[in-house]
Amino acid sequence: MSIHEYIEKLCIDTKKASPSMARQSEVEKNAILCDIADAIEANEERIIKANDLDLEAADKNGVPKTMLDRLKLTPERIKGIADAVREVAALPDPIGKGEVYTNRDGLIIKKVRAPLGVVAIIFEARPNVTYDAAALCIKSGNAVILRGGKEAINSNRCAVEIMQSVLTGHGVDKNAVSLVDDVTRQGTTELMQMRGYVDVIIPRGGKGLIQSVVQNSKIPCIETGAGNCHLYVESDADIDMAVSVAFNAKCSRPSVCNAIETLLVHKDIAEKFLPALEDAMAEKGVELRACPESAVYLKSFTPASEEDFDTEYNDFILAVKTVSDIDEAIEHINRYGTGHSEAIITSSLTLSQKFQTEVDAAAVYVNASTRFTDGGVFGLGAEIGISTQKLHARGPMGLFEMTTTKYLINGNGQTR
Numbered sequence: 285m286s287i288h289e290y291i292e293k294l295c296i297d298t299k300k301a302s303p304s305m306a307r308q309s310e311v312e313k314n315a316i317l318c319d320i321a322d323a324i325e326a327n328e329e330r331i332i333k334a335n336d337l338d339l340e341a342a343d344k345n346g347v348p349k350t351m352l353d354r355l356k357l358t359p360e361r362i363k364g365i366a367d368a369v370r371e372v373a374a375l376p377d378p379i380g381k382g383e384v385y386t387n388r389d390g391l392i393i394k395k396v397r398a399p400l401g402v403v404a405i406i407f408e409a410r411p412n413v414t415y416d417a418a419a420l421c422i423k424s425g426n427a428v429i430l431r432g433g434k435e436a437i438n439s440n441r442c443a444v445e446i447m448q449s450v451l452t453g454h455g456v457d458k459n460a461v462s463l464v465d466d467v468t469r470q471g472t473t474e475l476m477q478m479r480g481y482v483d484v485i486i487p488r489g490g491k492g493l494i495q496s497v498v499q500n501s502k503i504p505c506i507e508t509g510a511g512n513c514h515l516y517v518e519s520d521a522d523i524d525m526a527v528s529v530a531f532n533a534k535c536s537r538p539s540v541c542n543a544i545e546t547l548l549v550h551k552d553i554a555e556k557f558l559p560a561l562e563d564a565m566a567e568k569g570v571e572l573r574a575c576p577e578s579a580v581y582l583k584s585f586t587p588a589s590e591e592d593f594d595t596e597y598n599d600f601i602l603a604v605k606t607v608s609d610i611d612e613a614i615e616h617i618n619r620y621g622t623g624h625s626e627a628i629i630t631s632s633l634t635l636s637q638k639f640q641t642e643v644d645a646a647a648v649y650v651n652a653s654t655r656f657t658d659g660g661v662f663g664l665g666a667e668i669g670i671s672t673q674k675l676h677a678r679g680p681m682g683l684f685e686m687t688t689t690k691y692l693i694n695g696n697g698q699t700r
Contacts, residue, residue: 287466291474294462295429295481298402301457302427306399308456310377313423317373319450320422321366324415327446328362334442335411342409342435350539350599355409355435365415368666372419375664378684379425391695398690399425401483404475405668406497408489409435414443416659416666418461424686427460429482431475433489434467441465476501486681488669491596491622506677508669511541511624512596513654516613516639518630519552525651526557526629527564533627533653535568539598541670542625542657546593546603548613554606555581561604570600577606593620610635614642621645623672625654646672646679 285293308316324331335357342355357365382396403426407413414430421428432440440463448458464471476485479502487497491510498505515533517526533544549557558581562572573588585604592603593616607613610628617626627649628639636650647657647670657680659667664682671677677685 287468287470288474290466291464291471291478292481294464295402295475295478297459298427298429298462299481301459301462302399302402304457305422305427305460306401306425308425310379312454313377313425314373316422316450316454316456317369317419319453320415320419320447321369321373323446323450324362324366324369327442328359331357331362331439331442331446332359334438335436337438338409338411338436345435347409347435348599351409351435353537354539355411355439357411357439361412365412368412368416368660369419371660372423372666372683375423375683377423378687382689389695389698389700391693391698394692394694396690396692397684397687400686400688402427402429402481403668403686404429404431404478404482404485404503406431406472406475406485406487406489406493407433407669408493409433411436411439411443413488414440414463415447417668418444418447419666420668420681420683420686422461424683426686427462429462429464429475431464431472432467437465437467472496473500476503479503486668490598506669506671506681507673508671508681510596510622510672511543511670512546512594512620512622513542513544513625514546514548514613514617514621514627515544515654516548516607516610516617516626516628517550517553517557518610518628518632518635519550520631520635521550521553521557521629522631523553523557523560527560529627529629529651529653530561531564531567533655534565534570534602535600536653536655538600540655541596542654543598544602544627544654545595545597546605546616546620548605548607548616549578550610550613551577551606551608554578558582558604565602568600570602572602572604574604575606578604596622610638614639618642618644624670625649625657627652627654646670 378397444463485503487494574585625647626645640648659680668681
């Protein structure tokens with residue numbers, strides 16, 4: 285069987301399984317999810333063994349340590365995955381919810397939420413995404429095709445086998461949760477051409493992956509994920525707060541998309557703030573790549589290039605730039621940002637409102653870390669990804685964003 289034939293058959297099978305998932309009631313979907321959560325915990329040893337194979341291969345292939353952290357599953361993270369699935373089960377089901385009205389012709393019109401159908405998700409080496417994505421699709425009545433990164437293939441196979449076993453036990457076609465077992469570039473290209481079988485495709489990962497899908501897919505695409513995020517420190521900022529927020533936003537988990545990659549600082553506070561920032565970042569060995577105006581206040585730095593301000597490092601590297609005012613900061617963010625998460629530290633209500641109004645991003649923070657941009661933190665349960673586009677969905681994509689509109693019309697013989 286060729287790769288094209290394999291991908292086509294996978295998509296056909298998932299399309300056939302879609303009604304099996306869509307017809308499940310809220311009670312039935314919740315039972316499936318709770319059983320999946322239980323199965324995840326019961327198979328902890330099996331999951332870790334599969335993940336160990338991926339970690340060993342990734343280490344041999346020179347995958348950076350920050351990316352290995354994304355890939356690694358521990359007992360604590362496995363419990364967290366199971367709890368996230370239970371949180372999705374506990375959320376209100378959006379399917380069938382909406383509004384009812386009667387038009388002038390006496391037709392009773394219901395505008396309700398309905399499943400998207402078959403959702404394909406292409407993502408990189410984060411095995412938790414496999415479970416999160418499947419859980420949200422199950423709860424929203426969608427069938428899902430998962431195509432994870434090659435670095436996590438063993439973890440993903442294990443995850444899908446566990447979930448398919450639960451689906452079968454509930455009388456649901458197991459192909460409602462499918463995995464693309466081919467991790468070649470051709471397999472991904474073939475999947476992106478399966479219009480007619482797949483209703484929407486969602487890339488989740490780095491800038492290269494996202495742009496490849498957006499530019500080459502024949503399937504409608506929801507753009508997500510790339511996170512060139514910024515923190516701007518105003519002249520009136522509380523320095524201790526600014527240092528604390530910057531440290532968390534960069535160092536708590538630098539490999540994730542809501543970590544900051546660039547720090548902008550007002551020229552009037554740079555002399556006091558930057559030395560304090562440098563001392564804090566030294567604890568984690570963060571490399572500061574500084575503009576000339578910032579460099580004069582730092583003991584150790586690498587001169588920043590234009591490319592540094594356009595880079596999502598996913599590492600302990602932070603670009604630093606001094607700006608003359610908030611307008612320059614906003615201009616810089618809107619030029620280099622990816623529309624993900626941006627933050628300001630200020631004591632001014634006027635400036636905070638200006639920043640939140642004029643910065644073009646899905647999540648805009650005042651006096652808080654960008655690390656909070658997350659479906660679970662926002663009360664959405666798990667998330668499919670952080671949408672950085674402006675159509676249909678923006679920000680963390682929860683259950684509502686995995687649905688579409690459907691009109692149900694009842695009459696008694698009306699004609700037009």
